[in-house]
Amino acid sequence: MTEAPEPDVPNGRAHARNRPGTPCRVSLMVQGMAAAQAFYGELFGWEFQPGPRRLGPGVRALLDGREVGGIGQLPPGEHLPVAWTPYLASDDVDLTAEQVRLCGGTIGVGPLEGGGNGRLAIGSDPWGAVFGLWQAEAHPGTEVAGVPGTPVWHKLLTYETAGAATFYTRLFGYEPKPHGSADADRVALHLDGRPVAGVHGVGRALPHDRGPHWMTYFEVADTDEATERLVALGGRVLTPARNTTHGRVATVTDPEGARFALMARSL
Template sequence: MAETPEGAPIWADATFPDIEAAKSFYGDVLGWSFGESSPEFGNYTQAYADGKAVAAVSPPMPGQEAPAAWCLYLASSDAAATAGKVRDSGGQVLMEPMRVGDFGTMVLAADPGGAVFGVWQPDTHKGFEAQAVPGAFCWAEVFTRAPEKSDTFFPRLFPYRVKKMEDDAIDFAVYNLGEDAVLGRMKMTDDFPPEVPSYVNVFFTVADCDAAVAKATERGAVLRFGPMSSPFGRFAALSDPQGAEFSVIDVTTTEGEMPSLRDAG
């Protein structure tokens, strides 16, 4: 498997107060199957789409009252060095570099606007075994009320080139590695209640966006936005029954022309 470039999304996992309910929900909506829980790693449980590892779920650590939330991990060849860059660039290290068995080293951090993300330095766990196929991760966007801070912060961690959408109605940027877009950044508007913090929105691929939304809402999810067709695919944003935000996208159903992007700065 090809090595994940520095700064590219490499893994996604989520913490749920009720892990069995989460497995039932995502198994139904995204077609996931699940491996054995790992008691030595806090009952961390990998999810599979068509036999390929695509994400993981786990209960909160003992003593933690963490809300349900998805976390995106960005690839790093040196997690400790990236943690140092987080501090030096105005972010916050929420969990110092921690070795996870022989799987790799992780860091949890937040950008200056408060959006939480992970850093993963892979060893035996190389990250996603599939992307952009039904059930697998496809894309992610930093939703923030401080877009200028995010656009300065993330390129200090990784070799991103920031490209902004040429549209006065929306403040959206794309972070490129070389010619490849690997992460989006969206300014949160007044449509978001003030109590909703900045966060990273993870997109999972589905074969049919409307069918996935119907299944999710039937199972207790709340539809936040969409379904809407775009040049990138037909997508919708949801909160799962335990409150974790995520999006689904059918990348085969596209509409309209790709937006123009210009180098920021």
């Protein structure tokens, strides 16, 4: 696969999580819960607590007692790709889910109640990239940002930006703005004048076993050290650490193959 694009991170600080369209939480569905907890606990220093039973076997990933993400157990016999899924904030998940369908996407899970914490749905855009919707109730989503072990950016890797940006803009009213060099098919999705996510069109360079997908960037203190630790824990490096405008980035997978990026932001 080609080198992952550099993140379009404005400053790494927490966004206004309740603004519709803002990435507000992340989750990972895995085959081996114990192994996933051991891996991410060692890599990011996460601790874990049981998650809402309504959503099936799963845990909340915590840093200093504040939620960073969630890890759930795939149903036995399901051989779905293991992947990190970003959730986009919605004021009304049922209405947004219907809009997803009207715009050519699909809803595979929900809408349903998330254990009293919020209402959620999981769907995909017309090109197959999976994302979630989250309507906050008692729980707004990710509770900490801007420190190692937390999500710092989300980027959609897809065939081309025009159609994908139009789809998501129809859902959330983003303002897509070209990003990077003139010959790069990249846009940043803006809300209230600030970028909240990116879209990168890579055409046929998409990995054949994944197709279009969202990529989550996790902040680390030292990308090279974190990459070495990841490999020692059984992960794999897809793109070695390199310097970008916003920091030093490596694209990696966990032992089950879930892709994500490690990034130490430039000071």
